[in-house]
Amino acid sequence: MFSWPFGPLSAFVRLRPPMIGLSTEQAEAVKRQERERIPLGRRCHPNDVSSWIISLADPAADWITGQVLAVDGGLGLL
Numbered sequence: 001m002f003s004w005p006f007g008p009l010s011a012f013v014r015l016r017p018p019m020i021g022l023s024t025e026q027a028e029a030v031k032r033q034e035r036e037r038i039p040l041g042r043r044c045h046p047n048d049v050s051s052w053i054i055s056l057a058d059p060a061a062d063w064i065t066g067q068v069l070a071v072d073g074g075l076g077l078l
Helices: 024-037 046-057
Strands: 002-006 011-015
Touching: none
Parallel strands: none
Antiparallel strands: 002 011
């Protein structure tokens, strides 16, 4: 995981690095295994995350702090 300050309020952005060092075949096998485990049956799309980012940027979300938002298609429930 990478983390760095972002913006004037020093909010931290955390990202998971891509599958570095895997061959194309290995990466596809990992993706297939992930799809089989995720209850929604598919991997994340950018719109799945961007809608939450927009919601959290709203002033009405000012009191949401220090949380880990799991946008994982239900995988965390297993």
